[in-house]
Amino acid sequence: MEDRANYPKVYGPSDIPSDLKASGRIINVTVNLPYQIYKTENDDAWKVRQRRGNAALFSSNEYLNKETEWESILVAWTGELQTLDNNGNFVGEIDSNVSEEEKTRITGMVETELGGAKVAPIWLAGKNQKKWRSYSENIIWQTLHYIQREASDGRQEKQWWYNYVKLNEAYSDMICSIYRPGDIIWVHDYYLMLLPQILRMKYSEAYIAFFIHTPFPSSEYFRCLSKRKELLEGILGANLVGTQSYAYTRHFISACTRLLGVQSTPTYISTNGAHVSVDTLPIGINTKLVEKLAFEPSIAEKVQAIRDLYPDKKIIVGRDRLDNVRGVIQKLHGFETFLSMYPEWQQKVVLIQVTASSYSGGSKIERKTSELVAHINGSYGQLHFSPVHHYPRHIARDEYLALLSVADLGLITSVRDGMNTTCLEYVVCQKNNHSPIILSEFSGTAGSLTDAVQVNPWDSVGVAQAINECLLMSDERKTEMHNKLYKHVTTNTVQSWVVDNMTRLVRNLQRHDHSHITPGLDRSLALSKYKSAKDRLFLFDYDGTLTPIVNDPSAAIPSAKLVRYLKLLSEDPKNVIWIISGRDEAFLEKWIGEVNENIGLSAEHGCFMKGVGQETWENLAEKTDMSWQNDVLDVFNYYTERTQGSHVERKRIALTWHYRRADPEFGAFQALELRSHLEQTVAKKYDVEVMTGKANIEVRPKFLNKGEIVKTLVNEYPEGKKPEFIFCVGDDKTDEDMFMAIKNIPEIADHVFPVVVGLSSKMTTANWHLIDPANVLDTLGLLVGAVDISEAGSGSVDINSEGSVTN
Numbered sequence: 001m002e003d004r005a006n007y008p009k010v011y012g013p014s015d016i017p018s019d020l021k022a023s024g025r026i027i028n029v030t031v032n033l034p035y036q037i038y039k040t041e042n043d044d045a046w047k048v049r050q051r052r053g054n055a056a057l058f059s060s061n062e063y064l065n066k067e068t069e070w071e072s073i074l075v076a077w078t079g080e081l082q083t084l085d086n087n088g089n090f091v092g093e094i095d096s097n098v099s100e101e102e103k104t105r106i107t108g109m110v111e112t113e114l115g116g117a118k119v120a121p122i123w124l125a126g127k128n129q130k131k132w133r134s135y136s137e138n139i140i141w142q143t144l145h146y147i148q149r150e151a152s153d154g155r156q157e158k159q160w161w162y163n164y165v166k167l168n169e170a171y172s173d174m175i176c177s178i179y180r181p182g183d184i185i186w187v188h189d190y191y192l193m194l195l196p197q198i199l200r201m202k203y204s205e206a207y208i209a210f211f212i213h214t215p216f217p218s219s220e221y222f223r224c225l226s227k228r229k230e231l232l233e234g235i236l237g238a239n240l241v242g243t244q245s246y247a248y249t250r251h252f253i254s255a256c257t258r259l260l261g262v263q264s265t266p267t268y269i270s271t272n273g274a275h276v277s278v279d280t281l282p283i284g285i286n287t288k289l290v291e292k293l294a295f296e297p298s299i300a301e302k303v304q305a306i307r308d309l310y311p312d313k314k315i316i317v318g319r320d321r322l323d324n325v326r327g328v329i330q331k332l333h334g335f336e337t338f339l340s341m342y343p344e345w346q347q348k349v350v351l352i353q354v355t356a357s358s359y360s361g362g363s364k365i366e367r368k369t370s371e372l373v374a375h376i377n378g379s380y381g382q383l384h385f386s387p388v389h390h391y392p393r394h395i396a397r398d399e400y401l402a403l404l405s406v407a408d409l410g411l412i413t414s415v416r417d418g419m420n421t422t423c424l425e426y427v428v429c430q431k432n433n434h435s436p437i438i439l440s441e442f443s444g445t446a447g448s449l450t451d452a453v454q455v456n457p458w459d460s461v462g463v464a465q466a467i468n469e470c471l472l473m474s475d476e477r478k479t480e481m482h483n484k485l486y487k488h489v490t491t492n493t494v495q496s497w498v499v500d501n502m503t504r505l506v507r508n509l510q511r512h513d514h515s516h517i518t519p520g521l522d523r524s525l526a527l528s529k530y531k532s533a534k535d536r537l538f539l540f541d542y543d544g545t546l547t548p549i550v551n552d553p554s555a556a557i558p559s560a561k562l563v564r565y566l567k568l569l570s571e572d573p574k575n576v577i578w579i580i581s582g583r584d585e586a587f588l589e590k591w592i593g594e595v596n597e598n599i600g601l602s603a604e605h606g607c608f609m610k611g612v613g614q615e616t617w618e619n620l621a622e623k624t625d626m627s628w629q630n631d632v633l634d635v636f637n638y639y640t641e642r643t644q645g646s647h648v649e650r651k652r653i654a655l656t657w658h659y660r661r662a663d664p665e666f667g668a669f670q671a672l673e674l675r676s677h678l679e680q681t682v683a684k685k686y687d688v689e690v691m692t693g694k695a696n697i698e699v700r701p702k703f704l705n706k707g708e709i710v711k712t713l714v715n716e717y718p719e720g721k722k723p724e725f726i727f728c729v730g731d732d733k734t735d736e737d738m739f740m741a742i743k744n745i746p747e748i749a750d751h752v753f754p755v756v757v758g759l760s761s762k763m764t765t766a767n768w769h770l771i772d773p774a775n776v777l778d779t780l781g782l783l784v785g786a787v788d789i790s791e792a793g794s795g796s797v798d799i800n801s802e803g804s805v806t807n
């Protein structure tokens with residue numbers, strides 16, 4: 001493990017090494033502005049007021065602006081524009097087609113509220129603004145918090161997903177309009193998971209950080225999302241991914257390893273050359289500010305007023321959002337168990353529970369909470385006293401701080417929670433009283449506040465015992481515990497969180513070479529070159545290029561779409577098409593040759609060839625000594641017996657050991673061992689090459705490779721008559737030989753399109769990239785006229801200079 005304590009800290013742009021050429025600007029990207037934009041009934045003037053929630057995130061932006069050398073620009077959606085009544089309650093949504101003058105004025109109002117900070121608001125046109133949140137809040141949020149959704153036909157989800165993509169694209173367009181090389185782009189939260197990759201495709205060298213503010217579930221859970229791959233790949237466009245707790249870091253890396261097949265260490269994900277560092281960087285609060293506010297005289301008065309209401313009682317305090325994960329129900333069960341297990345506390349303890357409504361949970365949870373409160377008060381209360389005081393409403397900041405200050409015990413029983421900032425604020429408010437806090441072990445905060453009393457909220461007896469223990473705790477023990485918590489909270493603040501994120505990002509950029517960024521294929525350029533060329537040559541790899549990688553290699557058969565596009569391509573007399581694969585003759589013959597005789601085939605990485613329109617195969621390795629095969633098989637079999645789910649594919653010449661169906665981490669480990677075993681033995685004895693493929697290890701004679709085949713094919717064209725358009729696509733290390741071969745033939749260099757399938761960050765010699773086989777098919781569809789350029793491209797929304805979506 002690296003010694004992070006010794007990193008030189010990055011407090012501001014001047015701490016960034018000059019070779020990174022930082023601009024000194026941070027583009028901070030959040031889902032909402034810190035201020036809500038609204039009108040009141042019967043008044044046409046726009047107003048702004050502070051938005052509830054995300055206090056820590058917003059104060060990090062404030063810190064950047066007011067206390068550092070960074071120039072920061074906040075890019076955020078305005079959120080729904082609303083009409084409120086005179087008490088500040090929601091009345092209705094305002095159609096957000098706001099005039100340009102009004103937008104400028106409102107932006108100015110927000111900037112003034114933020115003390116002059118620069119903001120670039122995104123205005124999303126149209127009614128029903130909630131739609132921009134639907135996918136994030138109904139699908140992603142649920143999964144991140146382990147909430148299983150009801151099965152559905154997916155139609156609504158599809159519409160939500162469409163809007164999710166559009167929202168991310170709208171952000172990208174706004175960022176592109178202000179981006180300067182050397183800017184750091186810091187993207188926050190699950191609403192914007194696609195954004196890092198969209199930006200990476202536009203700015204290959206951009207410095208991008210992404211922070212996951214919520215929990216990140218086990219890969220077993222995350223895999224339930226139908227868009228799991230897109231979301232993970234979206235995030236991996238960043239150079240740094242930050243999480244709230246070590247468990248979430250582990251889960252995120254494991255999801256990427258298991259669902260995308262990338263390689264990883266406990267702190268890095270490596271996608272063929274690009275290194276994304278994944279780090280646990282729990283957010284803190286602005287301790288100084290909270291402390292200043294909490295100890296103002298007006299708060300002391302409020303504290304006294306609450307104390308006077310319950311003069312002879314111990315006060316337990318809870319403040320939670322009322323949703324499926326904050327554990328209010330569990331808390332009430334724990335409290336009831338406490339009253340029944342320790343009757344001596346009855347009439348001597350009151351639980352003040354404040355709950356704010358939330359977008360998840362809804363009326364069912366509200367009803368259940370009220371029922372439980374009534375039940376506890378009915379069972380343990382008296383005419384003049386109720387043990388639970390439930391306030392289902394938002395409370396003002398001063399009331400909130402007073403509540404945290406007056407408490408004899410804080411009680412947090414969330415069943416899933418990224419970072420519970422109430423808990424951190426509680427510690428600050430208890431600077432003088434030192435009351436203890438009980439914290440759920442399922443909160444991301446538990447990983448940071450190891451000195452709090454931790455409970456399993458599902459164990460109501462355990463919660464009851466912890467309450468009793470805390471109420472009986474000696475003053476010395478309380479002080480000892482508080483001092484540790486206070487030290488933690490005042491050391492790990494929102495300010496240090498910003499510094500740690502920047503330090504880690506810079507450290508990662510320095511450690512790894514990021515110059516290997518491949519731009520997305522310029523499809524309009526490819527189309528125009530294709531159209532103007534008289535002779536064209538297509539060189540396709542098969543697995544992972546024309547078909548997706550699947551668990552069972554024999555199931556990777558061509559789709560109907562692929563067959564149709566290959567047919568259309570091969571019917572054009574200007575086109576010559578070759579599939580150059582590691583597959584054996586039998587497979588290629590059955591699935592390609594028998595369906596379309598106008599395609600040339602090369603099998604087993606160049607060992608066999610069958611030309612366009614020919615019937616027989618040529619064996620280029622006929623005279624090769626094959627005695628190496630038995631030695632390789634012995635080693636393969638040894639590892640197969642010891643790696644559940646692995647198997648050997650025997651081809652006529654090449655041999656492949658597959659571990660796609662094995663546990664990915666164990667499989668990868670065994671593959672490393674196997675490879676080194678072969679390199680120490682067989683590869684020293686024979687002229688063979690050991691190759692690492694996608695969840696496989698292959699061995700074949702050295703003198704043949706895909707590059708040699710490509711050279712042969714191009715050289716068959718007479719001098720001066722070389723093809724004017726060469727489209728060569730592949731996804732694997734073996735395909736790099738093809739890319740190198742066509743790039744090294746000077747006469748054709750201007751006409752070649754070497755395209756790698758994979759992320760832009762993939763280490764490759766190709767000039768362009770396409771994300772996956774579906775993208776490859778769309779591109780072929782474009783060339784044959786079956787797909788429109790707008791469908792084949794990344795697709796984007798039209799957005800004007802103010803950031804408004806216009807279509």
Ligand SMILES: O=P(O)(O)OC[C@H]1O[C@@H](O)[C@H](O)[C@@H](O)[C@@H]1O
Pocket residue numbers: 541542543544553580581582583584649656693698732734
């Ligand atoms: O070169 P391609 O088409 O990507 O194939 C690579 C490998 O892909 C695997 O899926 C096949 O089982 C192997 O036989 C093959 O060698």
